[in-house]
Amino acid sequence: MxxxxxxxxxxxxDAILYIIQNGAKPTxxxxxxxxxxxxxxxxxxxxxxxxxxxxxxMKHGPVPSEIYEILKVTRGDKLLSCTPNELVDKxxxxxxxxxxxxxxxxxxxxxxxxxxxxxxxxxxxxxxYGNLSFDELTDLSHDEAWEATTENELxxxxxxxxTLDNADELIDHLQDQYPGEA
Numbered sequence: 001m002x003x004x005x006x007x008x009x010x011x012x013x014d015a016i017l018y019i020i021q022n023g024a025k026p027t028x029x030x031x032x033x034x035x036x037x038x039x040x041x042x043x044x045x046x047x048x049x050x051x052x053x054x055x056x057x058m059k060h061g062p063v064p065s066e067i068y069e070i071l072k073v074t075r076g077d078k079l080l081s082c083t084p085n086e087l088v089d090k091x092x093x094x095x096x097x098x099x100x101x102x103x104x105x106x107x108x109x110x111x112x113x114x115x116x117x118x119x120x121x122x123x124x125x126x127x128x129y130g131n132l133s134f135d136e137l138t139d140l141s142h143d144e145a146w147e148a149t150t151e152n153e154l155x156x157x158x159x160x161x162x163t164l165d166n167a168d169e170l171i172d173h174l175q176d177q178y179p180g181e182a
Contacts, residue, residue: 003054003157004157004174005048005049005052005053005157006052007051007052007053007054007066008051008052008113009066009070009087009090010090010110010113011050011051011052011113011114011118012051012053012064012066012067012070013070013090013091013094013095014094014109014110014111014113014114015035015038015050015051015067015109015114015122016031016067016070016071016094016095016103017094017095017105017107017108017109018109018111018114018119018122019031019034019035019122019126019130020095020103020105021105021108021109022122022123022126022130023126023130023131024126024129024130024131025130025131026102026103026104026105027101027102027103027134028068028071028101028103029060029101029134029137029138030129030130030131030137031067031071031103032061032062032063032064032067032068033061033062033129033137033140033141034122034125034126034129034130035050035051035053035064035067035125036055036061036062036063036064036141037125037128037129037140037141038050038121038122038124038125038126039051039053039064039121040160040163040164041121041124041125042117042118042121043160043161043164043170044164044165044166044170045117045121046117046121047170047173047174050114050118050121050122051064051066051067053065053066053067054066054154054155055145055154055155055160056068056152056153056154056155057145057146057149057150057151057152057153057154057155058151058152059151060134060137060138060141061137061138061140061141061142061146062141062143062145062146062155065154070087070091071097071103073087073088073091074088074091074092074095074096074097074103075097075100076097093106093107094106094107095107143163144159144162144163145159145160145162145163148162157174158171161174
């Protein structure tokens, strides 16, 4: 199945801020895992990802690839040739990175970019996962989707869907988001 979502830069940047300002540990690892679990919760309940990001199976669990790039660019890592300057400017005016992996918030999150269901699932994930230890988050995120993927490769959306209780229903929905239309 083709990846049926498109990454939303504004939601990605504001999610980083929202996660930090609502009490999760402000590290790359915690932010990435809170986002992964929020996306899975939203996908199961509402049939779509919050951010539209792709996940990569990295050593310590799934990582949202675009959000990870935003964090790395803000830290000062080399820009990818495809990284828009607008994204870099937005990110650097929103947060900074200190001590290699710690994110420092520079402004409040803009909640207008989120739907009620987005915030519901973000809040759920922040509460449940935001203050777990590095090892606890790593263990929990090493789910079947991560296990089915070679390290540093893209996790197929079907693998993520397979970890959810309503996988068959979601696959049908994502393959035909507009049933009855010709």
